[in-house]
Amino acid sequence: GRVEVYHDGKWGTICDDQWDDQDAEVVCRQLGLSGTPKALSWAHYGQGSGPILLDEVQCSGNELSLDQCKKSDWGQQNCDHIEDAGVSCDPFTGTDVQLCQSDAGTVRLAGGRSPSEGRVEVYYNGDWGTVCDDGWTDLGAQVVCRQLGFR
Numbered sequence: 001g002r003v004e005v006y007h008d009g010k011w012g013t014i015c016d017d018q019w020d021d022q023d024a025e026v027v028c029r030q031l032g033l034s035g036t037p038k039a040l041s042w043a044h045y046g047q048g049s050g051p052i053l054l055d056e057v058q059c060s061g062n063e064l065s066l067d068q069c070k071k072s073d074w075g076q077q078n079c080d081h082i083e084d085a086g087v088s089c090d091p092f093t094g095t096d097v098q099l100c101q102s103d104a105g106t107v108r109l110a111g112g113r114s115p116s117e118g119r120v121e122v123y124y125n126g127d128w129g130t131v132c133d134d135g136w137t138d139l140g141a142q143v144v145c146r147q148l149g150f151r
Contacts, residue, residue: 013050
């Protein structure tokens with residue numbers, strides 16, 4: 001869908017200048033969605049309304065949120081809503097594992113010989129549980145490592 005961000009008490013859109021798949025990867029990660037991220041431009045999912053809050057977003061793809069990406073200052077833009085950025089986080093490709101990205105406390109490694117290895121566990125609805133390995137790939141492992149602060 002169209003990407004919207006909340007800043008200073010307002011929802012607004014992102015201009016598609018410099019918008020690419022690395023930016024989409026960060027948006028999908030921030031939303032806790034797995035799959036193959038795809039950036040879409042020219043208001044592919046329709047034009048938003050209200051302020052255009054971000055422009056010139058340039059993520060490397062490794063960030064946990066758009067806040068960590070290089071971008072224009074909030075509200076500094078030279079766009080119209082015809083340039084609203086969109087993202088598809090295709091759940092039917094890539095890893096099927098979905099992780100909550102809200103804070104680093106939602107994932108842990110258990111049973112390993114060191115703090116940097118172990119069984120992946122997630123905290124959900126008041127309980128810790130394991131992650132099934134169906135569809136588990138290096139991409140899922142990379143997300144967990146990043147979320148726990150490892151390189």
